[in-house]
Amino acid sequence: MSLDLSTLTPTEEARRQIEICNACRYCEGFCAVFPAMTRQKAFSDGDLTQLANLCHNCRGCYYACQYTAPHEFALNIPAALAEVRVESWERLARPQALARLFQTHGVAVAGLLVVVLAWFFWALFAWRPDTGAGFYAHLAHNTMVAIFAPAFLAPLALIALSIRDFWREVGGGQVRLAHLVTALSGAARMKNLSGGHGEGCNFENGDRFSDRRRVFHQLMMYGFLLCFASTASATVMHYALGWEAPYPLWSLPKLFGVPGGVMMVAGTIGLVRLKLAADPELGAARVWGAEMAFVLLLGLVALTGLALYAATGTGIVGPLLALHLASVMVLFLLMPYSKMVHGFYRLAALVAEAGKPEPVRGGE
Amino acid sequence: MTDWPEAFDLAVVGGGNAALCAAITAAEAGASVLILESAPLPYRGGNSRHTRNFRCMHKGPMFPLTGQYEEDEYLHDLMLVTKGKTDEGLARLAIRTSEECLPWMQAHGVRFQPSLSGTLSLSRTNAFFLGGGKALVNAYYNTAADLGVKVAYEAEVTHVHLDGDRITHLEATIAGTPVTVRARAFVLASGGFQADIDWLARAWGPAARNFLIRGTPYNRGVVLRDMLDQGAEQVGDPTQCHAVAIDGRAPKFDGGIVTRLDCVPFSIVVNRDGDRFYDEGEDVWPKRYAIWGRLVAAQPDQVGYALIDAKSIDLFMPSVFPPVKADTIEGLASAMGLDPQAVRRTVDGFNAACRPGPFHPTELDGLRTEGLNVPKTNWARPLDTPPFYGYQLRPGVTFTYLGLKVDARAQVHTSQGPVRNLWAAGEIMAGSILGQGYLAGFGMTIGTVFGRIAGREAAAHVA
Numbered sequence: 042m043s044l045d046l047s048t049l050t051p052t053e054e055a056r057r058q059i060e061i062c063n064a065c066r067y068c069e070g071f072c073a074v075f076p077a078m079t080r081q082k083a084f085s086d087g088d089l090t091q092l093a094n095l096c097h098n099c100r101g102c103y104y105a106c107q108y109t110a111p112h113e114f115a116l117n118i119p120a121a122l123a124e125v126r127v128e129s130w131e132r133l134a135r136p137q138a139l140a141r142l143f144q145t146h147g148v149a150v151a152g153l154l155v156v157v158l159a160w161f162f163w164a165l166f167a168w169r170p171d172t173g174a175g176f177y178a179h180l181a182h183n184t185m186v187a188i189f190a191p192a193f194l195a196p197l198a199l200i201a202l203s204i205r206d207f208w209r210e211v212g213g214g215q216v217r218l219a220h221l222v223t224a225l226s227g228a229a230r231m232k233n234l235s236g237g238h239g240e241g242c243n244f245e246n247g248d249r250f251s252d253r254r255r256v257f258h259q260l261m262m263y264g265f266l267l268c269f270a271s272t273a274s275a276t277v278m279h280y281a282l283g284w285e286a287p288y289p290l291w292s293l294p295k296l297f298g299v300p301g302g303v304m305m306v307a308g309t310i311g312l313v314r315l316k317l318a319a320d321p322e323l324g325a326a327r328v329w330g331a332e333m334a335f336v337l338l339l340g341l342v343a344l345t346g347l348a349l350y351a352a353t354g355t356g357i358v359g360p361l362l363a364l365h366l367a368s369v370m371v372l373f374l375l376m377p378y379s380k381m382v383h384g385f386y387r388l389a390a391l392v393a394e395a396g397k398p399e400p401v402r403g404g405e
Numbered sequence: 406m407t408d409w410p411e412a413f414d415l416a417v418v419g420g421g422n423a424a425l426c427a428a429i430t431a432a433e434a435g436a437s438v439l440i441l442e443s444a445p446l447p448y449r450g451g452n453s454r455h456t457r458n459f460r461c462m463h464k465g466p467m468f469p470l471t472g473q474y475e476e477d478e479y480l481h482d483l484m485l486v487t488k489g490k491t492d493e494g495l496a497r498l499a500i501r502t503s504e505e506c507l508p509w510m511q512a513h514g515v516r517f518q519p520s521l522s523g524t525l526s527l528s529r530t531n532a533f534f535l536g537g538g539k540a541l542v543n544a545y546y547n548t549a550a551d552l553g554v555k556v557a558y559e560a561e562v563t564h565v566h567l568d569g570d571r572i573t574h575l576e577a578t579i580a581g582t583p584v585t586v587r588a589r590a591f592v593l594a595s596g597g598f599q600a601d602i603d604w605l606a607r608a609w610g611p612a613a614r615n616f617l618i619r620g621t622p623y624n625r626g627v628v629l630r631d632m633l634d635q636g637a638e639q640v641g642d643p644t645q646c647h648a649v650a651i652d653g654r655a656p657k658f659d660g661g662i663v664t665r666l667d668c669v670p671f672s673i674v675v676n677r678d679g680d681r682f683y684d685e686g687e688d689v690w691p692k693r694y695a696i697w698g699r700l701v702a703a704q705p706d707q708v709g710y711a712l713i714d715a716k717s718i719d720l721f722m723p724s725v726f727p728p729v730k731a732d733t734i735e736g737l738a739s740a741m742g743l744d745p746q747a748v749r750r751t752v753d754g755f756n757a758a759c760r761p762g763p764f765h766p767t768e769l770d771g772l773r774t775e776g777l778n779v780p781k782t783n784w785a786r787p788l789d790t791p792p793f794y795g796y797q798l799r800p801g802v803t804f805t806y807l808g809l810k811v812d813a814r815a816q817v818h819t820s821q822g823p824v825r826n827l828w829a830a831g832e833i834m835a836g837s838i839l840g841q842g843y844l845a846g847f848g849m850t851i852g853t854v855f856g857r858i859a860g861r862e863a864a865a866h867v868a
Contacts, residue, residue, distance in 0.1 A: 060723065060725070060727075061663055061725050063723045064662075064663040064665075064722065064723045064724055064725040065537075065661075065662050065663045067457055067534075067536060067537030067538075067540075067662065068536055068537070069518070070518040070519065070535045070536075071535065071536060082719070082723040101536065102536070104536075104539075104540070104543060105535075105536030105537055105539050105540035105543070106539065107454045107455055107537065107538070107539045107659075107661050107662075108661070108663070109447070110447075111447055111448075112447075112659060113656055114663075236516075237516070237518075237535055238516040238535060240516075248543040248547070249547055
């Protein structure tokens with residue numbers, strides 16, 4: 042039985058592999074993908090989209106698999122699902138052309154950063170207000186809001202439309218509170234990176250298990266959420282309490298933002314090192330560069346934010362502010378077209394999975 | 406022929422579960438150990454790569470096992486499958502020691518699935534490896550590496566040099582280069598001979614050339630042959646092998662678990678001439694699974710064809726290759742290379758012999774045919790609902806029974822007595838306990854128990 046694998050689309054290749062996987066089932070227990078696949082014998086495109094977005098690329102199944110190359114079945118489930126996953130993000134994004142550009146082009150990410158940065162410098166010079174303290178001496182608060190509100194809200198709206206399409210494609214049903222709780226608790230603990238035994242995954246050290254990816258990913262995620270909470274609390278303080286920036290260290294924005302920034306920087310360093318150590322053949326190889334660029338962008342946002350705080354009152358606040366605002370802006374603008382979108386799809390896939398019937402288990 | 410650069414305390418021939426258990430045990434006791442694995446790294450682990458579980462005695466619930474499974478019940482299960490062809494002393498040793506093996510396995514990196522609520526009720530008797538046998542093999546290789554065990558891949562041992570009552574050295578090729586391997590003790594854990602098709606054909610007759618080998622292509626029995634030629638005591642019947650009926654489109658070697666077909670109880674099985682030849686509904690599938698390899702092997706061209714209809718297609722585990730599908734029985738027969746008229750006659754005869762009654766796919770339902778020479782005694786429903794589906798069946802060999810006879814210390818003997826520094830573990834000596842038949846997860850039990858004994862004895866010998 043031989044197949045010309047080169048002619049298969051990513052979805053067809055994933056289907057070929059998942060059907061072999063489903064006849065084996067030794068890996069059930071590693072993560073949510075395997076119990077989910079036992080619900081059926083035939084897989085629609087939507088089923089594969091769902092499985093692909095449940096997969097956290099931990100690679101445990103690859104190293105445990107008796108059918109990886111050179112075996113003629115040539116299974117590589119982490120890579121096959123990564124390809125389908127990236128393809129689904131591109132296909133469901135709007136406009137698709139931007140997704141294709143940024144999913145695969147780390148250089149384009151950097152290029153966009155430079156353009157936005159130049160624009161911010163121009164804005165700082167041209168629109169420098171007559172009054173204001175801290176950052177607002179460089180760029181008026183209302184100007185910042187006018188620039189950032191649409192740059193934040195428009196990508197979120199586009200992502201919401203994509204997730205709606207995703208939900209239809211994977212056959213997600215009525216969302217109940219219990220499904221959300223299950224999904225959020227799984228995401229909060231990164232249950233699918235635990236390896237099923239709490240010792241982590243096989244991402245960066247061959248077939249040995251390690252919890253480092255889970256730890257660094259959590260630093261990044263919780264760091265990002267803290268930074269987001271920092272901005273949100275500052276917004277409330279600004280509008281509701283009339284307390285304008287700059288804020289002292291013992292204020293909510295700083296208590297959220299400083300540890301959040303430090304966690305993001307640590308997460309960036311960790312994730313970049315793991316990504317360099319991992320085998321690129323077990324992921325979507327064509328987006329490796331863009332994924333790396335995205336992690337570095339997150340790190341840049343955190344680092345420039347921390348640097349900006351450290352530089353309070355000095356002459357480099359202006360340039361640092363431009364750099365920080367530019368990186369934040371690019372992060373927001375790229376949300377629907379970069380690895381950032383994985384968070385939305387993963388969560389949606391986990392919610393959809395929580396709402397599906399209990400899988401049937403089998404065995405020899 | 407060049408010498409391996411260093412002499413080891415222990416050289417282990419083979420790289421599967423039993424070999425690794427021996428190597429780890431000996432290394433922990435302070436011995437320097439070399440593993441000679443004939444496969445290249447991606448295929449290391451022998452048939453252990455394809456295994457899935459470990460049958461384990463236990464007096465009470467013990468993660469991941471539920472309930473209790475005590476010595477006498479375990480032995481009774483073994484007696485049923487072997488029809489008494491076992492060395493009861495060794496069998497009891499394997500069974501009794503299996504209980505302490507489970508925590509040992511966990512301590513050496515093996516991870517188990519939480520008990521399966523699945524269809525086979527094995528959660529009481531068998532512990533399933535998380536990720537399967539290759540995950541177990543990976544864990545043991547990592548543990549061995551941490552203990553300083555050296556591994557040579559693509560290392561084929563061609564001769565075990567017996568001098569009086571001692572082994573002096575091994576002759577091997579490593580990645581094609583001939584070498585002499587010196588050690589003070591030796592453990593043979595290099596499996597059976599099922600991948601040597603010529604040997605199978607000599608033992609079984611030419612029909613064996615049509616068999617598929619479910620497991621590793623590296624179990625060629627070279628060391629087993631060499632030891633038997635030098636007068637090692639043998640056990641097991643050289644003409645016998647354990648064969649199951651698997652998908653006829655499976656690879657010649659290494660197809661593993663996915664090539665299984667669970668459809669037989671819900672199908673009728675015909676041979677090349679379109680005739681039925683055995684009661685497909687004799688018992689639930691796992692119990693009768695093993696006999697079908699032999700049944701198909703006895704048919705012309707060693708091939709069978711399982712035919713089912715749309716009513717039954719979702720009643721069994723997914724298959725690795727899609728079934729052949731057609732809208733008519735004749736169309737299905739043609740698509741599978743069978744005579745449409747012959748198959749039509751068989752199906753018509755079968756359908757006419759079916760009687761109405763309640764159908765229960767998960768238990769013996771007594772829904773039987775009447776008046777057929779080859780009856781179907783359970784799950785007999787007419788093949789009348791298109792589309793129709795078919796799978797080709799061929800015998801898939803899992804292992805052979807011929808092996809080296811060992812004692813309770815896993816020591817190998819010749820007619821002159823024990824070989825002082827030679828032990829055997831795993832499939833190469835499993836015939837000492839498992840004379841015929843098979844018990845799920847028992848191969849891993851024998852490998853683990855006797856691997857650890859061999860490692861312990863070898864380390865004591867060199868200490």
